[in-house]
Amino acid sequence: MGSSSWEEFFAVHLPPTDFEDNRTLLKEFCDRHDQYGNKIALVTSGGTTVPLEHNTVRFVDNFSAGTRGSASAEYFLEQGYAVIFMHRQKSLEPFTRHFSGQKLFDMLDIQERGPNTTITVKPDSVDVLAPVLSRYKAAHAAGAVLHVAFTSVSEYFWLLRAACECLARLGPRALLYLAAAVSDFYIPKDRVPTHKMQSGSGAPVIQLQLVPKMLAPLVSLWVPAAYVVSFKLETDDSLLVPKARAALDKYKHKMVVANLLQTRHHRVILVSPETTQEIVLTREEVHAVYQKYDDSFILFDLESASSKGEF
Amino acid sequence: MGSSSWEEFFAVHLPPTDFEDNRTLLKEFCDRHDQYGNKIALVTSGGTTVPLEHNTVRFVDNFSAGTRGSASAEYFLEQGYAVIFMHRQKSLEPFTRHFSGQKLFDMLDIQERGPNTTITVKPDSVDVLAPVLSRYKAAHAAGAVLHVAFTSVSEYFWLLRAACECLARLGPRALLYLAAAVSDFYIPKDRVPTHKMQSGSGAPVIQLQLVPKMLAPLVSLWVPAAYVVSFKLETDDSLLVPKARAALDKYKHKMVVANLLQTRHHRVILVSPETTQEIVLTREEVHAVYQKYDDSFILFDLESASSKGEF
Numbered sequence: 001m002g003s004s005s006w007e008e009f010f011a012v013h014l015p016p017t018d019f020e021d022n023r024t025l026l027k028e029f030c031d032r033h034d035q036y037g038n039k040i041a042l043v044t045s046g047g048t049t050v051p052l053e054h055n056t057v058r059f060v061d062n063f064s065a066g067t068r069g070s071a072s073a074e075y076f077l078e079q080g081y082a083v084i085f086m087h088r089q090k091s092l093e094p095f096t097r098h099f100s101g102q103k104l105f106d107m108l109d110i111q112e113r114g115p116n117t118t119i120t121v122k123p124d125s126v127d128v129l130a131p132v133l134s135r136y137k138a139a140h141a142a143g144a145v146l147h148v149a150f151t152s153v154s155e156y157f158w159l160l161r162a163a164c165e166c167l168a169r170l171g172p173r174a175l176l177y178l179a180a181a182v183s184d185f186y187i188p189k190d191r192v193p194t195h196k197m198q199s200g201s202g203a204p205v206i207q208l209q210l211v212p213k214m215l216a217p218l219v220s221l222w223v224p225a226a227y228v229v230s231f232k233l234e235t236d237d238s239l240l241v242p243k244a245r246a247a248l249d250k251y252k253h254k255m256v257v258a259n260l261l262q263t264r265h266h267r268v269i270l271v272s273p274e275t276t277q278e279i280v281l282t283r284e285e286v287h288a289v290y291q292k293y294d295d296s297f298i299l300f301d302l303e304s305a306s307s308k309g310e311f
Numbered sequence: 312m313g314s315s316s317w318e319e320f321f322a323v324h325l326p327p328t329d330f331e332d333n334r335t336l337l338k339e340f341c342d343r344h345d346q347y348g349n350k351i352a353l354v355t356s357g358g359t360t361v362p363l364e365h366n367t368v369r370f371v372d373n374f375s376a377g378t379r380g381s382a383s384a385e386y387f388l389e390q391g392y393a394v395i396f397m398h399r400q401k402s403l404e405p406f407t408r409h410f411s412g413q414k415l416f417d418m419l420d421i422q423e424r425g426p427n428t429t430i431t432v433k434p435d436s437v438d439v440l441a442p443v444l445s446r447y448k449a450a451h452a453a454g455a456v457l458h459v460a461f462t463s464v465s466e467y468f469w470l471l472r473a474a475c476e477c478l479a480r481l482g483p484r485a486l487l488y489l490a491a492a493v494s495d496f497y498i499p500k501d502r503v504p505t506h507k508m509q510s511g512s513g514a515p516v517i518q519l520q521l522v523p524k525m526l527a528p529l530v531s532l533w534v535p536a537a538y539v540v541s542f543k544l545e546t547d548d549s550l551l552v553p554k555a556r557a558a559l560d561k562y563k564h565k566m567v568v569a570n571l572l573q574t575r576h577h578r579v580i581l582v583s584p585e586t587t588q589e590i591v592l593t594r595e596e597v598h599a600v601y602q603k604y605d606d607s608f609i610l611f612d613l614e615s616a617s618s619k620g621e622f
Contacts, residue, residue, distance in 0.1 A: 049372070058372070058374065059372055059374065060363070060371050061369070061371070061372040101407025101408070101415070102404065104407075105407055105444060105448075108432070110444055112441075118431065118434075118437065119431065119432035119437055119441060120429065121429070121430035121431070126430055130423075133430065134421060136416055137421070183369075
């Protein structure tokens with residue numbers, strides 16, 4: 001079974017309920033930064049879901065905690081970009097990703113003095129928290145970051161196209177960094193059962209359909225002047241570079257960041273139309289990056305790429 | 312296609328890599344509280360995954376943020392239970408669930424005075440945070456709560472059985488509150504592809520198999536004296552009570568909490584072998600519960616049940 005066209009996908013899947021609110025937010029954000037001549041990076045992050053039932057008890061999900069996307073968003077902010085952080089609901093977010101709820105709670109001390117209760121961060125935790133918190137507050141005070149959230153693959157596509165419509169006017173000052181793990185497959189709306197599948201009726205067979213490749217209209221129609229970076233995650237090393245290069249040939253964008261699931265924390269291959277650049281971190285470098293940025297290896301990749309003038 | 316037996320499931324699926332560590336933690340926790348004659352509630356929370364590939368790029372997931380389980384864990388602690396909180400990795404946890412990372416960050420003020428940086432919670436946020444933080448600290452200081460995390464359905468079953476083995480000696484002082492959203496279906500290990508499915512080769516068909524009903528050996532063999540509460544989430548109202556009652560007849564446990572996906576925040580039906588009790592919150596009650604406990608309606612259910620001596 002082939003994939004449907006992207007026009008068909010948007011015709012069949014209605015926009016999410018909060019779509020107009022998000023579109024307004026995107027438009028205001030892009031207009032404001034465009035006025036100042038700022039650069040904007042759209043960072044997509046986390047996995048998308050494919051509902052198996054209309055009422056959505058079960059869904060197919062893609063593996064992604066959002067580590068790379070949320071870490072990269074911090075880096076783009078540091079480099080002076082305004083950032084649209086388009087992320088899977090409840091996945092990791094820039095800055096807060098460094099501390100889980102329990103980790104933050106354990107950093108706090110309560111001082112109860114009658115009616116004057118105060119809560120402070122323990123002195124030995126201030127060193128760790130203060131630099132991250134400062135950067136968080138600076139980014140938000142400057143209005144430099146906008147969060148928009150998706151869950152299903154159709155919500156993701158609606159938001160992505162809306163963001164592109166706002167970013168188009170920025171021309172080459174727009175950068176798209178498509179790190180989200182987007183489903184390749186979905187279940188056509190007319191084949192999704194309304195009620196929860198009953199286990200009593202035997203194990204079901206799920207017939208999936210290919211998702212249309214949105215990178216095609218995105219590059220050729222929606223944001224033709226933008227710097228578009230896509231990602232390729234594979235588990236078979238022999239397919240990695242051939243598939244990255246095939247994607248560049250087909251979609252005509254600027255870069256594919258290719259990596260293997262097994263080694264993605266210390267190895268990526270940056271594939272551009274002219275070059276193939278492998279970056280492997282040594283054990284010491286991984287340790288140094290982790291020390292500085294937690295587990296955000298992609299920061300290192302971008303610094304390397306950037307020093308070569310690719311960004 | 313029928314389901315495999317529970318013995319077969321454990322024979323085919325190896326224990327997770329950190330299994331022995333978790334088993335040791337469970338055993339120490341149960342032994343300690345058993346010595347003091349304490350009651351222990353095992354609360355399971357969040358959804359389980361079914362990997363579609365060995366390297367797990369994609370998986371089928373069950374819808375659950377862990378709201379009900381994490382809220383209920385707080386309630387059991389308040390009622391003097393020690394709590395084993397067995398939850399999906401990264402799902403909501405007791406106490407911290409009230410505040411997202413951004414919400415906590417926005418509560419914090421940095422005071423930079425040269426080398427002496429301090430971070431404090433803003434005075435107007437102390438009122439909201441202090442009661443939750445106090446209860447969190449009290450529970451942890453008393454060693455009253457143990458967190459163990461799962462992701463896949465096989466990890467869940469291995470942990471569940473290990474917890475039961477430790478809880479068995481507590482007899483009726485053990486309560487099992489099985490709120491996790493467990494997959495009904497899985498893909499047998501020998502049919503899971505090693506590498507990422509290639510979208511070029513056409514849309515795949517996923518053939519699922521029924522998961523064995525672990526409630527059967529759990530009630531009859533593993534913890535025969537415990538108070539076992541299971542949950543039923545349906546989308547079709549007409550199936551709700553019949554399916555709850557059928558489960559009680561089949562597995563011989565103490566209670567099914569039945570609810571519809573669409574109305575689960577304000578309506579549940581408590582089904583025991585002798586009674587069927589519907590609890591519907593009015594708009595005012597929902598508001599009052601949300602004010603006090605955030606979005607944890609189940610607390611109200613349990614208080615009602617408890618006042619009737621069912622717990």
